[in-house]
Amino acid sequence: MASCGAEDRLAPVTTDRTPALERLGRLLAPAGGGVYLFSTGKAAQRAVQRRIYRLSDDADDGAIEAAHRRVLAAAGGARVVVLGVPTDTGAGFVRGANQAPLEIRRHLVERGPDLLGRPEAADVGDVRVVPHLLADDMLAEPQIRACRAALYEDGDVALPVSPLDMASRALSDLAEIAPKAVPIVIGGDHSVGWPAFAAAFARAERQGMRLGLLHFDAHTDLLPHRLGVRICFATWAYHANELLGRDGRLVQVGIRASGRDRGHWEASLGVRQIWAEEARRRPVDDVVAEIVERFERLGVDAVYVSNDIDGTDPAFAAATGTPEPGGLSPEQVRGITRGVLARFPLWGADLVEVAPPLAHEVPGEPERTLATAAAYLADYVDAVVAG
Template identity: 55%
Template sequence: MSDANALARLLRPAGAGIHTVTTGTEAQARLQHAIYGVEGADAVREAWLAALARLASAEVVLLGVPSDVGAGFARGASFGPGRLREALIARGAYAREGVIDAGDVWVVPQLLDDAMLCDAQLAASRRDMYGDPSDPRPVSPLTLARAALDHLRVLAPRACPVVLGGDHSVAWPAVAAAAEGRAARMGILHFDAHTDLLETRLGVRYCFATWAFHANELVGRGQRLVQVGVRASGRPREHWESTLDVRQYWADEASAREPSELAAEIVAHLRARGVEGLYVSNDIDGTDPAFAAATGTPEPGGLAPALVRTLIREVGAAFPCWGSDLCEVAPTLGGDIDGEPQRTLSTAADYLEDQIALGLRS
């Protein structure tokens, strides 16, 4: 049974996904005032629940997952959702009809996936997070996100979820929820400097470096996963394409193409493979650091934002959007570079406006 109360039990108001006691409380209150227009935890909670009660009419649902434990190197993506929301509010995206912010997944920063926890830790986390060691709710961000997104499929059946990361591990629950019941008909457009195609990394099954492997298995391979912007990989394109049956456009190849012509090629490619709906996963490090350096693993030689935006819009226009994410914006990084992290946030907000527009159209 799916209702807004069950969803509310899995989430927190926007901005509250990071647990604060003293440090950070003021910034959190400022963000929540900007989103909900009220002050104080009770009033914020009431405004958030009122938003959840309107989900049936949603066309786009935002979900924050302020996690960075799934990341590979430099941290800071946990601050992505908050800063991205500030940027979206400044652009009026929250005032748009059909856009609802469902709030945050509660991220305990030492946890990632419930499958990694022993029973004793699960009970201890449930005791302290929910007041009852036998509470059935998940405790880790990826598991909570999946449960919340499954509820959203029922509560907001017309809506396209847009997940605000967080490190790229958050793409796994998002893509898995979007694929439920229709995996073989789903295509994935994935912007990234990296392939994220490891089956496991250091023994971890679901993290920033593995989610695309599992997503590709989920959709049944068949080149339904199209990766654009790859340039930092231990193996060449031919290796990934021949062993995992993905389609890749490395950054130099993609950047040499006329954007709309490349978009049309990707649309035809996905259509020929039976794709009826699209998931867009947008790692900000697919973009060149000249436009987005505030991220954990920046790599030179990346995509121009104009190319990324053309592909989001024009590939996105050809299919219903079943979900998308924007990951790896780490506003605490890149501050030694003139204009950062504001430039990264501006680039990311441009992308989010395009990703939101995909949902509003479909």
């Protein structure tokens, strides 16, 4: 398979020279465009996209798509690639995380920081989401064929049609065209943590690297399945921990809503949990020292961060589907993240469960949640660029 060398990066945007780059052009929409809109919301979506791509106020969808292709074609030189996966089909009772990839970028272009305009970062766009689907293994073949015909010009191309599988394929293609870039995934509900972590794990295995998984959440997400569904917001961490061999490399911080106590999860699954009450009581440096010591003892080379915004207290992030009182402050989340990433390189990250349609009754929301999310993303980009 052809590599994406310097000359490819400078090639005209219409030339998809590698199969991976061509696939990415099919799997991905321009940034903020992964949610399919026809009339309602379309003008607002287009206005954000013009600002993301620094286009004029009269730029049409063709100009936005051309700008997206240019970013994709140049992504081989990036140190960070940002991918939106705007699905909330894997969520529970309350939804709305599908709007986070557009709204977080809107917040970034309107209020900063200018993460996506940095030369080291490539915002490669969004998975094109069919909102009724989650994973291809839940679908009958005729439905897969029908969605392929709708999503891809060449309808018989053997590409996935569901958000989790499309994210998985996109991340493996990104690893090919931008092998030195760290992927940062914006969800979406926490089901997207599965393809994001699994892709990072596979890339680490190929390079002989051992990953540690640092997971912020109010919930454990450690069910093997939920109502017969294998991958959703409540199960992804179980499967990630299986990939890690239940050997202690999953550290969960901020837990405070679980049907079982800490001892149950630590004894049965080998995880380490620092519940919210403990994390708030201990100095940040003390928590960092424990996690660093653990990862060092277990031979970890690099860290993946999965950040469910509901690990953060609702005072700073109320716009989420399952808020729980008593969470961490952004200073605590950021202090722990920065401390661990000062010792280990960041290998990949996801930021999930930001649900902009929610909490409008709370003064300052959802902008406060979006600002918290933007600060977390800035820490990931800074960790890579500084590293």
